[in-house]
Amino acid sequence: MELWLDERFKMDSISEFETLFDRRIGVSSSSEDTLTVEDGIVKSGEQVVGGHVLIKDDLSQNHARSMIGSVEWLLVEFTDWSMIPIENLIAACEGTPTKIAAIITKTQQAHGAGFALQKGVDALVVRCDSMLIEEAMVVKSQRTEREHSLEEIHDHNSTNGLQTLTITSIENGDTAERYCIDMTRLLNHGEGLLLGSSASSLVLVHGETLDSEFVPPRPFRVNAGPPHAYVTMANGKTKYLAELNTGDQVLLTSTDGKQRNATIGRLKIEIRPMLILNWVDENNKEGCMFLQQAETVRVIGQDCQPLSVTELKKGDVILGWSQKGARHIGVSISSSVSER
Known part of the structure; x- marks a missing residue:
């Protein structure tokens, strides 16, 4: 995401920020990084690079939408700030x-513009206001960190982190404090959280989205396991379940490898009987996970269909994620570590 400075309206002295802007909007085009805006046209020198729309109603929003696909940049501002047009325009720009x-x-x-629809705009444009600039810089930094973290996860293998795990044994895991992670987003079929007793070998645990004979679905929930288990966070790091708090963001992963963030709304912790799932990955690396012994707790099979943990057997192939390196305080590192 870029950060632009609108110099058409002078306010604070911002000398300490002078080198931080990707582009500027001025009254004249003094350099190739300075844009001008006039009569709905955005120019770099004499070259038209975009359109400008003041959004004040549905008609002006539709005018902005009509430019999508024919301009490089769509510069939007509002008479009365609203997130809905931002989201509509971001959605309309998808694939263009x-x-x-x-x-x-x-x-x-x-923050609203920077993370709208979990994607955000491509540039934040600020006036010469130091507080506004500082906040926009924070959002830009958060966007950069998130994008780099997701790239790191995606680069571990060709299917955005998903690979097959082969069950080697299933054991009694006694009882444990079981964490249910309730999120402020509804999960889709085939979507869940990557969890494991080792941060470098995780299983994809399906959300409670399916109907059951005895209990209703809880499509906002993943039955995640005991406090020592790792879960992948939205920033690409891992945390122990015991470290989680309401408001933390975890990383949802679907069977096609697509990922999105979800905010934790509640943690539900109860003593429950457990099973230990042991597996090896495609490189014969061992891993395991404690999951509640319940029909409604499901992992995902090689055919991308949910499988109840109570029906799993040796030799079954399920989906998960592995990496060759290690983690330190949740951060991926290149050194080796043995976890048993």
Whole structure:
């Protein structure tokens, strides 16, 4: 994500931020990084690079949508800030070459625009206001960190982190404090969390989205296991379940390898009987996970269909994720470690 400075309206002195902007909007094009805006046209020198729309109603929003696909940049601002048009335009730009730059005027708008639809705009445009610039810089940093973390996860193998695990044994795991992770988002069929007793070998545990004969579905929940288990977070790191708090963001993963963030709304902790699932990955690396002994707790088979842990047997193939390196305080590192 880029950060632009709108120099058409002088306010604070911002000399300490001068080198931090990717582009500027000025009254004249003094360099190739300085854009001008006039009569709904955004120019770099004499070259048209985009369109500018002041969104004040549905008609002006539709005008902005009509430019998508025909311009490189769509610069939008609002008479009355609203997230809905931002989200509509981000969705409409999907799969097109058009990028969105949003002019923001208040600090709380930075996060909203920067993470709308979990994707965000392509540039935040700020005036010469030090508080606004600082907030936009924070959002840009968060976006960069998230994108790098997701790339790191995706690069571990060709299917965005998913590979097959072969069950070698299933054992009685006695009882444990079982954590259910209830999220503020509904999970889809084939979607869940990557969990494991080792941070380098994780199994994909399906959300409680399926009907059961005895209990209703809980499509916002993953029955995640005991406190020592690792879960993959939205920033690409791992945390112990015992470290989680309401408001933390975990990383949902689906059977096709797609991933998205979800915020924890509640943690439900109860003493429950457990099973130990032991497996080897495609490189014969061992891993395991404690999961509650219950028909509603499911992993995902090689055919991408949910499998109850109470029906698993030796030789079954399920989906998970492995890496060759190790982790230190949740961060992937290249050194080796043995976890048993």
